[in-house]
Amino acid sequence: MSAVFRINELRDHLGDEVTVRAWVMTTRSSGKIGFVVLRDGTGYLQAVVLKKEVEPSLWESFKELTLETAVQVRGTARDDERAPGGVELTVTGIEVLATSPDFPITPKEHGTAFLFEHRHLWLRSRRQVAIMRVRHEVVSAIRDFLNEREFVLVDTPILTGAIGESAGTLFETEYFDLGSAYLAQTGQLYLEAAAAALGRVYCFGPTFRAEKSKTRRHLAEFWMVEPEAAWLDSDDNMRLQEDFVSYIVGRCLERRAEDLKELDRDTASLERVTPPFHRISYSDAITRLGELGKDIQWGQDLGADEEIALSDTYDRPVFVYNYPRAVRAFYMKQNPEDPRTVLNNDLLAPEGVGEIIGGSQREDDHDRLLERIRELYLPEEPYGWYLDLRKYGTFVHSGFGLGVERTVAWICGIPHIREAIAFPRMMTRLYP
Amino acid sequence: MSAVFRINELRDHLGDEVTVRAWVMTTRSSGKIGFVVLRDGTGYLQAVVLKKEVEPSLWESFKELTLETAVQVRGTARDDERAPGGVELTVTGIEVLATSPDFPITPKEHGTAFLFEHRHLWLRSRRQVAIMRVRHEVVSAIRDFLNEREFVLVDTPILTGAIGESAGTLFETEYFDLGSAYLAQTGQLYLEAAAAALGRVYCFGPTFRAEKSKTRRHLAEFWMVEPEAAWLDSDDNMRLQEDFVSYIVGRCLERRAEDLKELDRDTASLERVTPPFHRISYSDAITRLGELGKDIQWGQDLGADEEIALSDTYDRPVFVYNYPRAVRAFYMKQNPEDPRTVLNNDLLAPEGVGEIIGGSQREDDHDRLLERIRELYLPEEPYGWYLDLRKYGTFVHSGFGLGVERTVAWICGIPHIREAIAFPRMMTRLYP
Secondary structure, three states, X not given: OOOEEOHHXXXXXXXXXXXXXXXXXXXXXXXXXXXXXXXXXXXEEEEEEEHHHOOHHHHXXXXXXXXXXXXXXXXXXXXXXXXXXXXXXXXXXXXXXXXXXXXOOOOOOOOHXXXXXXXXXXXXXHHHHHHHHHHHHHHHHHHHHHHHOOOEEOOOOOEEOOOOOOHHHOOEEEOOOOOEEEEOOOOHHHHHHHHHHHOEXXXXXXXXXXXXXXXXXXXXXXXXXXXXXXXXXXXXXXXXXXXXXXXXXXXXXXXXXXXXXXXXXXXXXHHOOOOOOEEEEHHHHHHHHHHOOOOOOOOOOOOHHHHHHHHOOOOOOEEEEOOEHHHOOOXXXXXXXXXXEEOEEEEEEOOXXXXXXXXXXXXXXXXXXXXXXXXXXXXOXXXXXXXXXXXXXXXXXXXXXXXXXXXXXXHHOOOOHHXXXXXXXXXXXXXX | OOOEEOHHHHHHHOOOEEEEEEEEEEEEEOOOEEEEEEEOOOOEEEEEEEHHHOOHHHHHHHHOOOXXXXXXXXXXXXXXXXXXXXXXXXEEEEEEEEOOOOOOOOOOOOOHHHHHHOHHHHOOOHHHHHHHHHHHHHHHHHHHHHHHOOOEEOOOOOEEOOOOOOHHHOOEEEOOOOOEEEEOOOOHHHHHHHHHHHOEEEEEEEEEOOOOOOOOOXXXXXXXXXXXXXXXXXXXXXXXXXXXXXXXXXXXXHHOXXXXXXXXXXXXXXXXXXXXXXXXXXXXXXXXXXXXXXOXXXXXXXXXXXXXXXXXXXXXXXXXXXXXXXXXOOOEOEOOOOOOEEOEEEEEEOOOOEEEEEEEEEOOOHHHHHHHHHHOOOOOHHHHHHHHOOOOOOOOEEEEEEEHHHHHHHHHOOOOHHHHOOOOOEOOEOOO
């Protein structure tokens, strides 16, 4: 047997006899020449069977190939710039490894429900493969950016006691003899403890919201990266965020151009994602939204509509900073220049995407934090350890959380984040 | 103010006036000279205060420093190879940023329960910082190894329907109107679907076992990396594993030597971790264990005792392969040469560590897999999508799972895996 290669390796073996193991995507035939497009996860390959030049049995094998048949194909790799991937294979042998009768997903249109019900097979489509590759790049870029800046990964727990951002949207489970545990909505509080130990830290894992929400921007389970750094204030924090997001987008443009093309993504707006991003205070944003005809008053949180109306007026991501205290989490640092507000920011992506980051400087004053916990009637005891961080060498620190699926959906230019993860979990979907 | 640096940057600023923000670890004084050891997460720094040469107020500030006080210290960085990190700071200014009265963790001995109750503060100790840095390196090495070999990250769901390895040890939660969801014990089944789309894939996330186990090798929540590859058989799979583990250990030796020294780790046994690893079939292992005086019969699974007795006879990790079908999961491929067994392997680490990897070639025959599901009375319906993978272009594939905490504990030379994660979750611990 000739050496086995993956499709993306063939360009280095032009002229050689090679073997490829792959799945059949399409076949067509003129009666004299047969074409098979193959895929193996690394790329796409057109294989050509010339009826006159092969054994009749090989031609018969070719004619029996169906969508998603697993095959081992032997042939000569040839340079052909018209072919997908720039290589064409002149076939000298086809071995069917496994048949595939009646593959459910055909080139015709399918409904969304059908596709998600067959997500395990739908993942094989060109579009889904491209999205998964972009997601891989986003995650790699996130880690490379943070690792290069000496952030230390600290995996924070998923199973937690009664702490979180919004008690109404927690998944609950029985935890041995200790009562209930809740699936974490953030690792931030734990990271603050770790930042006092290691300086710069991040966690990166799945987070959970039992939110009865069916919007195109919500999942019950999604991935979030949360960097946290000692001695970083709110302003530094926004600078870190714009560098971070620019790096991630830049990496995808650089390394996943082919996949973005597969997705018909117009990359011009992504090319503009470079620091500095726009910045507007919450108060100015309210004024701006009024001018845009939105019915929103100072003190109200921005909803998806307002976020998108606002971000549509910018050519690149925009920070909205210093929100009213009442509409943000208890742990955010009160703004010394306007105590009605906190030192926080959201980052809104353009093109109708809206919020992809929420960040803030953290309240580092023990008494003010305790007061806030009491004002909100949060249970004090579970926050005992968190308050400890303000008793022993408390420190200025800030951090943020970036949602992976929203970022992937934005970069890929797909409207709904459910395609930005392999097996999305939504209110109405737990299968496959 | 002079420029602010992190401690590990000071070697590039010898002779300069610098500012450092850090926490106080220890102080001592001869009456004329004061020493403060500082930490900031990047390293340790000895700062020297010469009473004669500073303002009396500065000497007073020095005397009031307590464990974990947050300070901003100004001074001149000097080369001193006796000092930790090779740099010493001659102090010209100390600003106390935040006091730290009565820090609970003192240099004296504390009980284990006390330390875990104060895990959020204990993390600041030199030993725990070193372990976290090794963990970071293990995770980075895992991702680099797989990314370099073009494995695509596919994040698999945590919330799953009724599938898993052992139903008795699942955490359960209510999932909207769809009944119960279970926290995943593995992402493997999902990865097999993804491998058909992308060829080589991996997932890397937290996994959960509601196991009433108090051993030093078990956690209720732990991180696992699971690579899965199309066209890989059991033998290839073991080769991949030995390359993988050798790479991870090598990276830690290369980049975390200082942390391993902090942990008093004798690295000689780690230096021996290079391919090929030893291999012994399950059947031969049973014979060997008999010779070692262990009371175990063919057909029984190896317990921790047997694993350790066996791995102690080797100078590096050892594969035990082809276990009896009855003691391994339903999805493992039946061994065509001995149908009583499956094409699987465990990888046992030396030095009393035991299993760090479980891997197998997967059953790719639809009918045999269905038969196995029925033999074990598993519910068929939730596995419908999994069986689909064997209907449409089924393919030879294999994969494995490596437990992060066991690997970190082994490399660090710590006996209990609970210190190998920042906030361990055990039967009796959900706080902090």
